[in-house]
Amino acid sequence: MVISELVKKQKCFFETGKTKDIDFRIESLNKLYKAINKYEGKIEEALKKDLNKSKFESYMTEIGITLSDLTFIKKRVKKWARDKRGLSPISQFHSKSFIKKEPYGVALIISPWNYPFLLCIEPLIGAIAAGNCAILKVSEDSVHTSKVITEMIAETFPEEYITVVNGDKEVTTELLEEKLDYIFFTGSPTVGKIIMKKAAQNLTPVTLELGGKSPCIVEESADLKVAAKRIVFGKYLNSGQTCVAPDYLLLQNSVKDEFVKYLKEYIGLFYTKEALRNEDYTNIINERHFNRLINLIKGEKVIYGGDIDRELLKIEPTILDKITLDSPIMQEEIFGPILPIITFDNIEEVKHIILQGEKPLALYLFTKNKKVEADILKNISFGSGCINDTIIQLATSRMPFGGVGNSGMGSYHGKYSFDTFTHEKSIVKKYNWIDLPIRYMPYNDLKMKLLKLFLK
Numbered sequence: 001m002v003i004s005e006l007v008k009k010q011k012c013f014f015e016t017g018k019t020k021d022i023d024f025r026i027e028s029l030n031k032l033y034k035a036i037n038k039y040e041g042k043i044e045e046a047l048k049k050d051l052n053k054s055k056f057e058s059y060m061t062e063i064g065i066t067l068s069d070l071t072f073i074k075k076r077v078k079k080w081a082r083d084k085r086g087l088s089p090i091s092q093f094h095s096k097s098f099i100k101k102e103p104y105g106v107a108l109i110i111s112p113w114n115y116p117f118l119l120c121i122e123p124l125i126g127a128i129a130a131g132n133c134a135i136l137k138v139s140e141d142s143v144h145t146s147k148v149i150t151e152m153i154a155e156t157f158p159e160e161y162i163t164v165v166n167g168d169k170e171v172t173t174e175l176l177e178e179k180l181d182y183i184f185f186t187g188s189p190t191v192g193k194i195i196m197k198k199a200a201q202n203l204t205p206v207t208l209e210l211g212g213k214s215p216c217i218v219e220e221s222a223d224l225k226v227a228a229k230r231i232v233f234g235k236y237l238n239s240g241q242t243c244v245a246p247d248y249l250l251l252q253n254s255v256k257d258e259f260v261k262y263l264k265e266y267i268g269l270f271y272t273k274e275a276l277r278n279e280d281y282t283n284i285i286n287e288r289h290f291n292r293l294i295n296l297i298k299g300e301k302v303i304y305g306g307d308i309d310r311e312l313l314k315i316e317p318t319i320l321d322k323i324t325l326d327s328p329i330m331q332e333e334i335f336g337p338i339l340p341i342i343t344f345d346n347i348e349e350v351k352h353i354i355l356q357g358e359k360p361l362a363l364y365l366f367t368k369n370k371k372v373e374a375d376i377l378k379n380i381s382f383g384s385g386c387i388n389d390t391i392i393q394l395a396t397s398r399m400p401f402g403g404v405g406n407s408g409m410g411s412y413h414g415k416y417s418f419d420t421f422t423h424e425k426s427i428v429k430k431y432n433w434i435d436l437p438i439r440y441m442p443y444n445d446l447k448m449k450l451l452k453l454f455l456k
Contacts, residue, residue: 003171006163007178010106010133013160019131020103022081028128028157029074035156036067036121039148043117046144050116051238052312054280061238062118065395070125072397072414077129080418088428089454093436096429101422103131104205105181110172110195112186113285114241114335116142119209120149123184124162126417132182136164137172141285173198180204182421186243187211188333189358189406207410207420209243210403211333214362215354216246216390217376219347220254222366227388228262231339232270234364234390236317239282240337244362244384244391247333248323248340250350256343260319263339264304267317275316276309283313284336290315293336296329300340325353347372354380358406364390383407 018024036043043063047053053062086097107127111120116139127134136153138146150164157163165171176183176198185195186209199206216235218227235246251259267275275281284290290313297306297318305318315337323329323340330340344350354360363385365376373387383403384393394401402411412420438447438454 003165003174004178006135006159006165007106007180009160010135010163013158014103014105014133019133019161021131022078025077025081025129025131026074028161029070029077029125031156032121032125032128033067033070033074035152036063036070039152042148042151043145046142046148047117049144050113050142051241051285052279052281052283052314053238057238057280057282062115066118066121066125069122069397069413069417073125073129073418076415077418080129080415081131084424086426092428092430094431094434096431098427098429100425100427101130102425104421104423105132107132107134107182107184107421108137108175108178108180109134110137110175110183110185110187111139113139113141114238114243116145117149119186123186123207123412123417123420126412127182127184127421128162129418130421132421133160134162135175135180136162137175138164138166140166140168183207184412184420185209192408207412208403208408209401209410209412210361210406210408211243211335212358212360212403212407213247213330213333214244214360214364214382215248215250215350216364217250217350217366218252218255218259219365219367219369219372220252221368221372222255222388223368224255224259225262227366228259229266230389231364231366232263232266232317235339236267236271236337237282237391239284239315241282241285241335242391244394245335246339246362246364246390247360248330248342250353251341251343253343253345256341260303260321260341263319267304267319271317275305276307276312276314281314284315285313287313289336293334293338296334296336296338300327300329305337325356347375351376351379359383359404361403361407362386362391362393381405 044055044058047058081101084099088095088097109123124134138149153164179202183199183204183206189210192208192210271278271281300320301322303319303321305316307316318338320340323342359381361383363382365387367373386393397414400411400416401413402408438450
């Protein structure tokens, strides 16, 4: 179908008011839940073909976390959708104030390839819960998962309500030319700027879930073994192709040798000493990204890993030493299984390094020093993060997830997904039995005194 016709069809369906009915929304969420369970095997097969994800990793990081958020939202959406009572100021006596929750209309959700199921369906859950229609633009790079999503959505919902659009950048550009009611984009800051510029032409509100260089700080008081284990998990999960993965390591000189020893030990334990032959180790999505990552390793001091398999598009979990802020790998988000180490002597150096760059999507700090913890949290702006762990802040429906500045705007998960796709309409209902004359002309000194009394 022509995209302009599709958007028109969804707008017409939205105007019927059917999606605003709370029972219809809950029914739709239940349909989606059943569909995901039905397609679980196909989703796992597709993720294996696209990224070589194991069944365990696919369920842990994509299917399971999606179902968990879906369950959380569908149990609570009726309560969230109710009108919210507000207090009326005395100057508006006698009146009733309330906030009415309403959907935006037709939402466009543009999803990436690194978590192609999770980052497509989780925003959709929020759009459905809030009462919107939705167009899903799936990634052309994760072709097998995109195909399964297309099949699943087409079988579950009519296209005038929810549908999937496949295609390349030209298709995305065509979608962005339409006058949509909301745009939710997950991807890089570079593309995010393009999305926002296009949205501005129609004054379309946007949520941008972007990325950037997320620092991981290991301070000398940290439990080094636990820190190494958790950093290896967070960094090399999905071969580093995670928007909130630790991008680079800021490591205190006083514990460097011991900590690097533990890093190597846990990489070997998790991935074996022949990671390239590990059937559960994720591959790089395509040759273009593979070559980009190889170029980032060239000329640097590799102290672990570095081997590649071009046929399988795999790169060993790799550690780089002697990295500076001027190194090529520090000029862009890595988005791969390469961990560069920058050393420091005191926490002031850490703040200086991070504040030189853009605000990161995530920050991870390993420390037992409460003063250091308070200092970093107070003085560094970032989207979300962990103290003494990595990436788990993503896996909760009870807190918002999103970036700040260059790493994004807006948030979602749980109620925050509902809020993102909901407009809060403020209403004051004024009663007729009394009408205070103070606001009406002619004005005089007495009215001025009364005005100041009410408004101070």
